[in-house]
Amino acid sequence: xxxxxxxxxxxxxxxxxxxxxxxxxxxxxxxxxxxxxxxxxxxxxxxxxxxxxxxxxxxxxxxxxxxxxxxxxxxxxxxxxxxxxxxxxxxxxxxxxxxxxxxxxxxxxxxxxxxxx
Amino acid sequence: xxxxxxxxxxxxxxxxxxxxxxxxxxxxxxxxxxxxxxxxxxxxxxxxxxxxxxxxxxxxxxxxxxxxxxxxxxxxxxxxxxxxxxxxxxxxxxxxxxxxxxxxxxxxxxxxxxxxx
DNA sequence: TTACTATTTGCTAATATTACCAAATATAGA
DNA sequence: TCTATATTTGGTAATATTAGCAAATAGTAA
Numbered sequence: 001x002x003x004x005x006x007x008x009x010x011x012x013x014x015x016x017x018x019x020x021x022x023x024x025x026x027x028x029x030x031x032x033x034x035x036x037x038x039x040x041x042x043x044x045x046x047x048x049x050x051x052x053x054x055x056x057x058x059x060x061x062x063x064x065x066x067x068x069x070x071x072x073x074x075x076x077x078x079x080x081x082x083x084x085x086x087x088x089x090x091x092x093x094x095x096x097x098x099x100x101x102x103x104x105x106x107x108x109x110x111x112x113x114x115x116x117x
Numbered sequence: 118x119x120x121x122x123x124x125x126x127x128x129x130x131x132x133x134x135x136x137x138x139x140x141x142x143x144x145x146x147x148x149x150x151x152x153x154x155x156x157x158x159x160x161x162x163x164x165x166x167x168x169x170x171x172x173x174x175x176x177x178x179x180x181x182x183x184x185x186x187x188x189x190x191x192x193x194x195x196x197x198x199x200x201x202x203x204x205x206x207x208x209x210x211x212x213x214x215x216x217x218x219x220x221x222x223x224x225x226x227x228x229x230x231x232x233x234x
Numbered sequence: 235t236t237a238c239t240a241t242t243t244g245c246t247a248a249t250a251t252t253a254c255c256a257a258a259t260a261t262a263g264a
Numbered sequence: 265t266c267t268a269t270a271t272t273t274g275g276t277a278a279t280a281t282t283a284g285c286a287a288a289t290a291g292t293a294a
Contacts, residue, residue, distance in 0.1 A: 014217055
């Protein structure tokens, strides 16, 4: 996403930057990666095997996460290990998961997850 | 986004559903709307005036947020008021904002926002 | 009824995202 | 050096998202 793509976009400070971080999370494969990395660092090859998609696809997803500061990478020999460096994403994902598990009433009743109380 | 678009997508339970909620947030205009609604319900016309974009654009952003259960709507006369029903999104957004405000070191150092501690 | 206002919906062009293949790069070991 | 492995990068086709216009819908009031 481009920053300030045109003048009609509201530019409340940090809005576009925050949207970039959230957009980086907004893909099932990248959510999976975030969850896996929350259990500890993993190399690209491990994630690729778990995901069952092309390694170049995994690499690009990781670069999206890295570009917004959600993960960092670290080279060891031939392998590159990725680490989650923004763990505050996890309680948020759990909150969403709890809300979604409330079956059919989810979309009309106020959120009742722990964070929302 | 389609659910289970093909067989190579990992189907850890709830992954796609969570991605849909996060994707609904992943736009500067919708983040703005979420922030504004966190201060209280607002009608489409109020949001439209604040945003300075076409009312149909605002209406469509609101329908994205509604479809995943982030907001609910309520008709009063000619006007439709929207209410935030998933306030647990706010601490998450604050966390991201704090991380982003840590200037140039953000993308290489572990998150140190309150949630991540 | 007609007129007016608020909102939603249908449509379209512009833009962005995605997955994969193929090629490039980087590192290790023989 | 040559070979093999791990990862990234470039390119491309398919798909998805977006904004705004125009038209449709819904509610109010004369």
